[in-house]
Amino acid sequence: MRWHATGALGLTLVLAGCTDDSLEVRDFATETADAPRAADYSAERNVYFGDLHVHTRYSMDAYLLGTEVSPDESYRYARGETLTNTFGVEMGLREPLDFMAVTDHGVFLGVIAQWADPASRTGRLPGAAPFHNVNQREFNRHWASQERTVLFRENMGRFRSQPADALTRFEAWRTNNPAAAFEAFDYEAHRDAWHDTIMAAERHNDPGNFTTFIAYEWTASTDRPESSAYHRNVIFESSQAPTRPFSLIDSNDPEKLWAWMDRLRAQGVDSLAIPHNTNQSNGQVFRLKYTDGRAVDAEFAAMRMRNEPLVEITQVKGTSETHPRLSPDDEWADFEILNTRKGKISQWSNPHGSYVREALANGVALEQEGRGNPFKIGFVAATDTHNGAPSFDESNYFGSAPTSGSPENRSAVPASRERLDYIAGLGPREREWAGMVDEEQGTYLGIRGAQFTASGLAAAWAEENTREAIFAAFRRKETYGTSGNRIRVRFFGGFDLASLDLDARDLVTQAYAGGVPMGGDLVAKDASAPQFLVWAQRDVHGAPLQRLQIVKAWYDAGYRKQTNERVYDVACSDGLAVDPATHRCPDNGARVDLADCSISEDVGGTELKTVWTDPDFNVADGSTVYYVRVLENPTCRWTTWQAVQAGFGPRDGIPATVQERAWSSPIRYAAPVFD
Numbered sequence: 288m289r290w291h292a293t294g295a296l297g298l299t300l301v302l303a304g305c306t307d308d309s310l311e312v313r314d315f316a317t318e319t320a321d322a323p324r325a326a327d328y329s330a331e332r333n334v335y336f337g338d339l340h341v342h343t344r345y346s347m348d349a350y351l352l353g354t355e356v357s358p359d360e361s362y363r364y365a366r367g368e369t370l371t372n373t374f375g376v377e378m379g380l381r382e383p384l385d386f387m388a389v390t391d392h393g394v395f396l397g398v399i400a401q402w403a404d405p406a407s408r409t410g411r412l413p414g415a416a417p418f419h420n421v422n423q424r425e426f427n428r429h430w431a432s433q434e435r436t437v438l439f440r441e442n443m444g445r446f447r448s449q450p451a452d453a454l455t456r457f458e459a460w461r462t463n464n465p466a467a468a469f470e471a472f473d474y475e476a477h478r479d480a481w482h483d484t485i486m487a488a489e490r491h492n493d494p495g496n497f498t499t500f501i502a503y504e505w506t507a508s509t510d511r512p513e514s515s516a517y518h519r520n521v522i523f524e525s526s527q528a529p530t531r532p533f534s535l536i537d538s539n540d541p542e543k544l545w546a547w548m549d550r551l552r553a554q555g556v557d558s559l560a561i562p563h564n565t566n567q568s569n570g571q572v573f574r575l576k577y578t579d580g581r582a583v584d585a586e587f588a589a590m591r592m593r594n595e596p597l598v599e600i601t602q603v604k605g606t607s608e609t610h611p612r613l614s615p616d617d618e619w620a621d622f623e624i625l626n627t628r629k630g631k632i633s634q635w636s637n638p639h640g641s642y643v644r645e646a647l648a649n650g651v652a653l654e655q656e657g658r659g660n661p662f663k664i665g666f667v668a669a670t671d672t673h674n675g676a677p678s679f680d681e682s683n684y685f686g687s688a689p690t691s692g693s694p695e696n697r698s699a700v701p702a703s704r705e706r707l708d709y710i711a712g713l714g715p716r717e718r719e720w721a722g723m724v725d726e727e728q729g730t731y732l733g734i735r736g737a738q739f740t741a742s743g744l745a746a747a748w749a750e751e752n753t754r755e756a757i758f759a760a761f762r763r764k765e766t767y768g769t770s771g772n773r774i775r776v777r778f779f780g781g782f783d784l785a786s787l788d789l790d791a792r793d794l795v796t797q798a799y800a801g802g803v804p805m806g807g808d809l810v811a812k813d814a815s816a817p818q819f820l821v822w823a824q825r826d827v828h829g830a831p832l833q834r835l836q837i838v839k840a841w842y843d844a845g846y847r848k849q850t851n852e853r854v855y856d857v858a859c860s861d862g863l864a865v866d867p868a869t870h871r872c873p874d875n876g877a878r879v880d881l882a883d884c885s886i887s888e889d890v891g892g893t894e895l896k897t898v899w900t901d902p903d904f905n906v907a908d909g910s911t912v913y914y915v916r917v918l919e920n921p922t923c924r925w926t927t928w929q930a931v932q933a934g935f936g937p938r939d940g941i942p943a944t945v946q947e948r949a950w951s952s953p954i955r956y957a958a959p960v961f962d
Contacts, residue, residue, distance in 0.1 A: 397480020
């Protein structure tokens with residue numbers, strides 16, 4: 288059924304003209320009574336695990352890659368139901384999630400299904416035939432991944448960009464709805480899909496048990512041929528939301544997105560944007576300029592931090608913590624690196640301006656220069672699944688879209704002889720997208736599929752599992768990200784934490800009373816060195832913990848005028864001690880048997896906990912950023928698991944093992960101001 292605005296307000300908007308329904312706010316709440324405290328309420332805060340980056344059938348790319356999962360089904364999946372995708376792959380979670388947001392692309396949201404319907408207005412347009420019944424015919428198998436890729440990467444852009452007639456374009460201008468100026472855009476389908484997305488979140492929001500957020504993805508990039516992407520997921524705090532999302536067709540400019548969010552905030556609608564795949568942004572996400580080329584200033588910093596306090600540090604398309612070229616002295620910097628640009632996979636992405644650690648240091652430098660700090664960011668992680676169904680387990684990874692639903696399509700194992708013959712019979716564009724590579728074990732599909740990770744997971748410390756409490760955790764950045772496992776991490780900074788009894792039952796209460804948690808600002812009153820409490824516990828399904836680390840970033844404001852970083856091991860497993868000269872733990876001897884993916888059972892820890900003081904602290908360094916990185920013992924990477932299960936060895940050029948990890952949001956030490 289179509290959804291329409293009703294009543295006098297709707298008539299007024301039609302008659303007024305020059306309206307903008309991306310700024311028209313509705314309260315979609317199905318219940319209005321104030322909820323009591325949840326049964327799980329804790330003043331010391333609980334950790335909740337979730338995913339803030341999930342695509343369903345309403346995303347243009349997900350639909351063309353075979354996804355028919357609805358937002359409603361996606362939320363049921365997050366709560367523990369199993370799903371079977373369009374190609375027959377069964378998908379399920381090891382444990383239900385605590386919170387989730389469906390974040391379908393705002394651009395042409397919900398419209399592609401109309402192209403697939405030959406009886407619809409857009410389905411009858413010239414050029415629509417390749418999309419007809421795309422998810423109900425011979426394309427519904429893994430072997431059709433190349434045809435679907437061409438449909439998504441090439442046909443879609445051409446068909447989508449056709450302009451509508453002059454009268455329709457004028458109406459689009461009059462109502463400030465630029466997407467309606469395209470012939471292939473179906474405004475009613477778009478609004479229906481957005482309304483269904485909102486109501487699915489409302490139906491499944493269950494305070495105290497499972498939290499949902501109204502959300503979508505703002506998808507944008509620079510102009511061709513550069514095509515550098517800088518996408519964001521926009522998460523709304525409450526049941527209030529605009530009647531349509533602001534998309535790249537409204538503006539390709541992040542500052543305009545933030546201005547739109549500010550205008551909604553003035554109406555009482557809070558939201559935050561979370562950049563992702565900064566690693567693939569070619570330096571765009573953490574650039575030091577406005578979009579128009581002006582140097583950033585304090586106004587830019589305030590606007591960005593008001594709207595963008597968090598960043599995705601890892602997801603299926605790579606990790607954005609740091610890069611070996613940026614951190615040559617960090618032995619763990621080369622973790623799930625994907626160097627291509629998002630949306631332009633034939634081009635490399637410049638590491639500078641693309642990674643979180645460098646941004647943290649640059650933010651401190653800008654702040655000391657009096658230009659504000661636009662990068663006082665906290666961390667989460669996510670999947671970016673295009674299945675409508677997140678996958679977190681390396682040993683049971685089922686891909687990020689139906690087209691990557693088989694080990695062969697994921698490039699983890701060689702293609703069969705029958706598959707190679709099939710590809711040989713395709714057209715030249717489809718064969719090119721297959722990217723066949725001959726290797727010792729056989730002929731593989733292109734290596735990019737194998738470079739994808741088994742995703743990431745967001746964690747938030749909140750008093751209870753409710754929208755209000757978890758969104759407040761996002762705002763204060765008491766959050767962290769993991770590479771998929773449910774590692775528990777606490778991180779506090781203070782000036783008298785060394786006196787804490789690490790075995791005290793009220794340790795966390797004392798830490799909150801005497802310090803600030805992850806995401807906070809530790810404001811110094813004198814030249815005393817900051818102290819940090821770090822506490823991590825392993826996931827019962829993951830490997831034992833190997834070490835705790837603190838990563839430090841600062842700015843030398845003296846004559847050198849340079850940013851700096853250093854990685855410190857601060858706690859070791861198995862009773863080992865950190866070498867004070869190298870700041871490294873000895874090797875704990877953990878190993879992986881690549882024949883069957885078994886791991887060392889007698890090394891590693893279930894818990895690591897310590898209070899650490901920076902041995903190189905110098906108050907003259909000024910404001911400094913510290914964050915925690917937790918490393919598990921090595922385990923098989925998903926590509927190795929699938930190669931072993933199929934009787935092959937790990938693919939050349941892909942790491943055989945990984946060290947699953949977690950990254951806390953930073954604590955910023957603010958240096959004292961002396962008269």
